[in-house]
Amino acid sequence: MIEIQHQSGQSVRDQLISAIRFRIAGGTFRVGDKLPATRKLASQLGISFHTVRKAYQHLEQEGLVAARKGSGYVVLDASPLDKSARMERGAVVLGAALQEVVGLGLDEDEISYLMEEQLALLESEESPLKVVVITSFRELSIACAEHFETAYQRECESATLNEVRQHADADLLLVPFANVKQVLSMNTRADVVGISAELGEDALASISRLLDHETLGLVTRYSDAVAPLMAEIRNRTRFSGQVLAVSTEEGDSYLANLVRQSELMVYTPEASRRVKPFLERARRHVKLTMSPAASTVERVRSLIP
Numbered sequence: 001m002i003e004i005q006h007q008s009g010q011s012v013r014d015q016l017i018s019a020i021r022f023r024i025a026g027g028t029f030r031v032g033d034k035l036p037a038t039r040k041l042a043s044q045l046g047i048s049f050h051t052v053r054k055a056y057q058h059l060e061q062e063g064l065v066a067a068r069k070g071s072g073y074v075v076l077d078a079s080p081l082d083k084s085a086r087m088e089r090g091a092v093v094l095g096a097a098l099q100e101v102v103g104l105g106l107d108e109d110e111i112s113y114l115m116e117e118q119l120a121l122l123e124s125e126e127s128p129l130k131v132v133v134i135t136s137f138r139e140l141s142i143a144c145a146e147h148f149e150t151a152y153q154r155e156c157e158s159a160t161l162n163e164v165r166q167h168a169d170a171d172l173l174l175v176p177f178a179n180v181k182q183v184l185s186m187n188t189r190a191d192v193v194g195i196s197a198e199l200g201e202d203a204l205a206s207i208s209r210l211l212d213h214e215t216l217g218l219v220t221r222y223s224d225a226v227a228p229l230m231a232e233i234r235n236r237t238r239f240s241g242q243v244l245a246v247s248t249e250e251g252d253s254y255l256a257n258l259v260r261q262s263e264l265m266v267y268t269p270e271a272s273r274r275v276k277p278f279l280e281r282a283r284r285h286v287k288l289t290m291s292p293a294a295s296t297v298e299r300v301r302s303l304i305p
Contacts, residue, residue, distance in 0.1 A: 016055040035073040131172045132157045137225040143290040195296045200289035208237040215242045217262030221270035223247040248274040
């Protein structure tokens with residue numbers, strides 16, 4: 001995990017830039033990988049998301065990453081610096097580090113020992129395990145990946161079923177049981193592990209009390225979530241009334257009408273920001289959370305070192 005030293009003489013932004021550069025060079029972040037979302041990384045590090053955004057923008061100017069609509073920042077296959085440029089930059093970085101350790105009172109032998117120790121660590125460090133959650137719609141994969149990251153304290157990527165081939169280098173694919181065979185036929189390299197996901201009980205409890213002549217409003221961020229969530233909600237609650245569903249991916253022009261016609265409005269965490277201005281007008285509303293089942297979290301824990 002990236003660590004920020006608040007007592008360091010280097011700014012938080014520059015520390016973050018250096019840490020991400022190092023991870024790109026070392027293969028932790030590979031070409032095509034998405035960097036963590038700015039707000040998510042800021043929350044993990046306890047820093048401002050504006051600082052993370054500025055660091056990403058700097059890396060974009062260097063040609064290491066690029067902003068992609070709907071995907072955030074993605075690692076590029078940047079052309080490496082030539083030898084003279086690498087040596088010049090390296091001398092500046094190493095010179096600054098040596099000044100700091102000399103300032104701490106370390107002598108030449110101690111500095112030499114530390115250099116050898118750090119080089120040995122770099123040589124012995126294994127490539128990080130690439131873990132990806134693959135589900136039928138984006139919001140479920142994002143929610144499960146974030147939950148796994150918190151539980152295991154390691155990076156976990158998210159993707160949809162039509163993006164499986166983009167993760168041919170994955171080591172472990174976490175996939176709903178219903179999709180395991182499909183993913184196995186598309187990726188023969190990774191270990192494919194079945195998982196179970198759950199919808200939040202608060203939302204299901206509220207939906208289960210709706211009468212069949214009442215209307216449920218469903219708001220998601222991405223349009224690919226609408227159909228599977230509607231099917232799962234009906235299956236889990238036996239609600240057979242009308243469902244009005246919209247995706248904020250299409251804008252918020254439909255939200256006012258949905259709020260007006262719905263006895264209950266449920267919305268996914270990814271849609272929260274766009275829905276918030278409309279909540280005061282809703283008769284009732286509840287957030288529809290998604291997460292891996294507790295038993296799945298414990299079972300997968302033993303597979304991740």
